[in-house]
Amino acid sequence: MATTAKKKGAPKSLAAGRPPILHRPKTISRSATKALINKHHLLQKRKRQAIAKGDKAEEAAIDAEIEALGGIQSYQEASLQGQRQDRGGDSSRVLMQWLEPCFSSLSKKKSGRRLRMLEVGALSTQNACSKSNHLDIERIDLNSQEEGILQQDFMERPLPRDESERFDMISLSLVLNYVPESKGRGEMLRRTTQFLRGPGRYIGDPQLAVNFPSLFLVLPAPCVMNSRYLDEERLIAIMESLGYTKVASKTTQRLVYYLWRRDRVCKGAGVSFSKKEVRSGSTRNNFAVVLS
Incomplete structure (x- = not known):
């Protein structure tokens, strides 16, 4: 099957691809792996917010922070570390x-x-x-x-x-x-x-x-x-x-x-699920799934 070409103007479904695994990444500690992944997640969240606001300057500043961390490659290598069997491993x-x-x-x-x-x-x-x-x-x-x-x-x-x-x-x-x-x-x-x-x-x-x-x-x-x-x-x-x-x-x-x-084939529009608060509290994250 040939590689699917990306459609011009189509929204990108995933924030980034998975890492190359031709070479085993250098081992880093569990705590360092977690910290690096969390930092990348935070920066990606801030970047999405900047894009939504149309703030090009903030977007560029966040891109610079991501590159300072080693770019997407460092994030991908940390993700691979988390897949090792001694770290919880293969889901x-x-x-x-x-x-x-x-x-x-x-x-x-x-x-x-x-x-x-x-x-x-x-x-x-x-x-x-x-x-x-x-x-x-x-x-x-x-x-x-x-x-x-x-x-x-x-x-x-x-x-x-x-x-x-x-x-x-x-x-x-x-x-x-x-x-x-x-x-x-x-x-x-x-x-x-x-x-x-x-x-x-x-x-x-x-x-x-x-x-x-x-x-x-x-x-x-x-x-x-x-x-x-x-x-x-x-x-x-x-x-x-x-x-x-x-x-x-x-x-x-x-x-x-x-x-x-x-179990069932659901035809038509079906039930919609908006971004509705189900838990309160300042320590909650904003992950949501919306069906319109």
């Missing part, structure tokens, strides 16, 4: 744990069935899901430099022409939080339904029907646990409006993991 290990009963059942049946998975924002071709004999994985990223990961923006990916181009599962692991605007996040979640196979496809196979077709969603924990505009109840309501049902979830100090099964 798809949680997904594989959830799917283990299903895959064990497939192995016992010796069906040889392989499920199609689209991994958006792929970091590596060697993660836990890549080692499964039950998955055929297509990997995309905004800034791939590894063979096996297509350089492509999910929001500009051509829509499937037929069922053969759809997927049994989509992975959005630490991707949604890189979308700069709350409305764009809602549009990304809505767009996943266009790439998944239809609900009820596996109704004759109970093990598969429990988990597929589905969306694996991973976010930084504060996006859900400490947001002014989003909590788990509201996230569930948003996902249900798109036809998803929560199958599994896990919360750690750093991350929240969700597996959502697509």
Whole structure:
């Protein structure tokens, strides 16, 4: 598949691509990694605010601060450090744990069935899901430099022409939080339904029907646990409006993991979700998902 050309004037869906992984980055401490990532997140937030206000001088000053930190490369290398196994590591290990009963059942049946998975924002071709004999994985990223990961923006990916181009599962692991605007996040979640196979496809196979077709969603924990505009109840309501049902979830100090099964086809405008405060307090962040 050829690299998708960016449309002139189209809004960019993600703040930045994933890091190149041809070379192992120099190891830095856990605390330094966290501080660097947090600083970049703060600067990117300030930059979005400056862009929204049309303040070119402030935007340029923030760009200079980002470059002084080592630019996007330093941020990407810090993100890779966080993916190491001794730091909590590969998020798809949680997904594989959830799917283990299903895959064990497939192995016992010796069906040889392989499920199609689209991994958006792929970091590596060697993660836990890549080692499964039950998955055929297509990997995309905004800034791939590894063979096996297509350089492509999910929001500009051509829509499937037929069922053969759809997927049994989509992975959005630490991707949604890189979308700069709350409305764009809602549009990304809505767009996943266009790439998944239809609900009820596996109704004759109970093990598969429990988990597929589905969306694996991973976010930084504060996006859900400490947001002014989003909590788990509201996230569930948003996902249900798109036809998803929560199958599994896990919360750690750093991350929240969700597996959502697509149960319904939602046609028309559906329910709208504005930027509504669900928690008060000066220490809350402003992460939000808007469906209009």
